[in-house]
Amino acid sequence: MKEECGVFGVYSREFNVSELTYYGLIALQHRGQESTGIAVTDGAWMDVSRGMGLVREVFRHQIPQMENQYIAIGHVRYSTTGSSLLANTQPLMVSYSGGKIALAHNGNLTNAGEIRRKLEESGTIFQTTIDSEVFVNLIARSRKVTVEEKIIDSLKKIKGAYCLTIMTEDKLIGARDPQGFRPLCIGRLEDGGYVLSSESCGLDVVGAEFVRDVEPGEMVVIDENGLESHRFAKAKPSMCIFEFIYFARPDSIIDGQSVHESRFEMGRILAKEAKCKGDIVISVPDSGNVAASGYAYEAGLPYVSGLIKNRYIGRTFIQPSQKQRDTAVKLKLNPVKSVVKGKSVIVIDDSIVRGTTSGKIVKMLRDAGAKEVHMVISSPPIGFPCFYGIDTSARKELIAATKTVEEIREYIGADSLHFLSLDGLKSCVPELNPKNMCFACFNGGYPIQQKTQSPAEADKYIFETRKKKTNC
Template sequence: MYDIRGLNEECGIFGVWNHERASELTYIGLHSLQHRGQEGAGIVCANGEYLFGARGMGLLTEALSKDQLVSLREFPHAIGHVRYATTGGSELSNVQPFLFKSHRGDLGLAHNGNLVNAVRLREALEDDGAIFQTSSDSEVLAHLLRKNKSSDRKTRMKSALRQLKGAFAFVVLDEDSLTIALDDHGVRPLMLGKIDDSYCVASETCAFTATGAEYIRDIEPGELITLSDDGIDFDRYTDSEKPNMCSMEYIYFARADSEFRHTSTYTIRKSLGKQLAREMDVDADIVIGVPDSSLAAAKGFSEEAGIKQEQGLLKNRYVGRTFISAGQEARERAVRMKLSPVRDVVEGKRIIVIDDSIVRGTTSRFIVKALRKAGAKEVHMGVSSPPLKNPCFYGIDVSTHAEIIASQKSTEEIREEIDADSLTYLSVDAMHDVYHSYGSRGQCDACFTGNYPIEIIDQVLPQEKDLKTKGV
C-alpha cells in the first residue's frame, strides 16, 4: 500500500468466503502473515445484508481485542489485512481493510501493493466531487467503483481495475461476494486456497498452513476471481499479462515455508546460496547466516562450498524487522537489540557471513563489528542477492536513492564502510537462473537493475527530480 505523501509499505491480506469460522480463520491467517505488517491490522466481515469491521494499531494481538473478535464471530464472510507504515503513515485512518457505506451497499477493501497513478486519479476524482477519508492510494479503487453507473458488479470492477497502474493485490468484499484481483504484472504474491468447502485467498501459503487450508495455486497476473453463493467464477479484467513478481519476495519478505508455484521459499533461498558459493572465492572456517531470512541461503552456501555451517548469530524474537523500521536511529537501535554473536562459535575463526541483502548497511556494519568484538579472526560478507541500488515504487519501504548504500558507493567502498575483509554479491544472471529453474515466468528486479516494468507515472525518480530542480 502507498501513502500519497511518498510512504511505501509491505502488507499482508487474507480472505475467506462462506465459512462458519470466517473471522477466526482470518485472524489465524493474519497472525501467520504478521511478518508482512506490524503496525496495524483489521478484519471486515459480511453476512449477506451488511458489513461490519474492526481495526486497530500495532500487532494483531494489540490491534483487535477479544470483544471485537467476538462481535465478528457470526459473520460467514471475511477479509483481513496487516500493515506496515513509515513515519507519518501510522494513522488509524489508513489501517485496512477499509469499510465504506453508501446507499448502493457496503464495501470492504484490502490492498497490498502500490499504485503509481494514484495521485492523478485522486485529483480527477476530487475534481468530480469525491471526498477521500484517508491518505492511502487504496481508497481510489472504492471511488472508481462507486462512480461507475453500471448495474453489473463485474463490469464496474473491470472498468475500475483497468484504470489502475502499478502493483496491486486486492480483495474486495460486499454483501454477496468476495472479489480477488491481481495486477497484470503480478508484482505482489496472491494465492488461492480451499478450506473444507470454502475458498480462501492469502498473500502467502503459510496462512493456509496455519488455517488448515489446501493450497490450490498462485493467482495469475490480470486475473479476476469472484466468490459468491453461486460458487467461484474465474475471469480476467485485462488481456495483458507480463509476469514480474517482486524479486525481494523470494529473497527477503516471504516466510521460508511459503510457496510460490508450489516451491518453497526455503528451497529457492537455498539455491541462491549455492549460486553465491560458486561466485565467492573465499577460504574460511565456518559459515553463518543472518537469522532468519538468510539461514536457508547459508545452508545452501555451506553445502556447495563444503564449509561447516554454525549458528554464530542469535536473534531476539521480540524485535521487528529493521528493513522497514522508521528512521535510521530506530533501525540502529533495533539491530543492537535484535542480533548478538555466540562467542564460543566465532572466536578465533575465519567467518563467512551470509545475508540476503544490504540496503542501508546498518545491519551489516553492526554484524561485522560485533563478530570482531567477539573474537572473529576474519569476517567475509556474502550477499545472496545483487547490490540493491534503486528505490522501489511498487510497495517496499525504500523510496529514495539516498536510503540505499549501493546507489552511492561501489562494492569496495561498501566493504570498507561495513569493515568486512571481503564482500561478494550474487550476480543478477545467477539470481535469474535460480528463479527460472523453479518455474518463475519473470521477476521485477528494478531495485537491482533499474529496469522498472511498470512506468512510474505520479513521481519521477529522485535522481531525475534533482536534475529537473537544477534545470538540466
C-alpha cells in the same frame, strides 16, 4: 525498502471466518507489523475492527465476531503510502449507492497521485493518506451496473502493484495486477468454502487445500455459486524477485516456485561465485538462514549459530524510521562469543539496502572476537528504488547507488564483501521464467514506465506533504 502488506479472506458457511482470518493474518505477520484489521459480514451488516500493532496485540481481548458471519477479510500493514496512523489502517470500509464494501490492499499504485487529484477536483473527500482509498472511490463512482463490473472498471484505471481482497455483503473478491508483482493464492476449505491469501503459508495454518495462484490480470469472485474467474487485463508477468530473496516465508510456494528451494540455491551459487575462505558460516537470522545453509552445504563448512535473534523484536527492515531500525538492530541481534572468537566468519545476509545494519553486525562480530568477517549477500547490489510496494525510499539512500562494492566493504568494515550475481540469482528460480520477473531494484528495468515514477510521485507521504504545502 517499501513493501510489505499481507491480505487474507475467507468465504465459508460452516467455519468461523473471523477466527480463520485471525490465524491467517498471524501466518502473514512477517509481511507487515505496523497495524492490522479484520472486516466481517453476515450478508446484511458489515463491520470492521482495526488497530495499531501486531495481530495478537490488536485482537488480544477479542476477535471480531458477528452472528451468522460467513465472509471476512484481513490485512497486516507496513506503510508504503501514508504515515503509520490508525486512520490509515486497513481493511477500508465504505458505504455507497451499491451497498457496503471493504477492501484490503497489498502493493503500491503508481498513478494514485494523478487519480486522486482528479477525484478531489470533482469534489471527492478522502479520509486517509493511503493510495488504497483511491480504488475504493473509483468503485463507488463507477457507472457500471454490477459490483463485478464496477471493480473491473476501476481496475482498468489504476497502474502499479496490487493484490486485493474485497468484500461485499455477499461476495469475496480477489484481484491481482497484470504484472503479478505481488503474490495471491486460492485455497479450498473442507466445507467447500474458499480462502484467499498473500502466501500459501496462510492456507496451511487454516487447513485449506491449495488450489492455485490468482493469475496476473485476473479477478476471482466467490459467492454461493462457487468461484468464478474474470480476466480484466492481459497478463504481463513481472513477479517481484524480492519475494523469494526476503519477503515471503520459506515454507510458501509462489507461482509454483518453492521459496525455500530458491534461497537454498542462492546460498549454493554464492559459494561457487564468492569462493570465500573461512572457518564457519553463520547467518543474519532469520532471513539469511536458508541461504546460509545452502552456502555451507556447497562450501563444505560448518553452519553454526553465531548471531542470536531476540524473537520478540520485529524485522528491522520494516521498521518505519531509521532511528527505530538502528535501535532494533541492537535489541534484535547478539553475537555468540564462544562461536565466533578467533574464527574467520562468513556471514550470509539477504541484502544490503542502506548499509547501516550490516556495519553494526560487522562491528558486533569484531567486538566478540572474530578474526575476520566476510559478508556474503544472497542478492545483487540494490541500486534503484522500487515503485511497486517496497520501501526503498529515495535512490540517494541506497548505498549501492552511490558506492562501489569496494566502497561498501570499507563502509561496513568487512574484510571482504560478495554479492550474488544477477545471472546467478535468475538461475535460483527454475520454475519461473526470468523474463516474467521484476529485477528493477538491481538493474533499473522497470516493467511500468510512466511519468508518475518521479521522486515526488513515489514519495511515501505524497498525500500528506502536498496538503501541507497547500495549507501554507
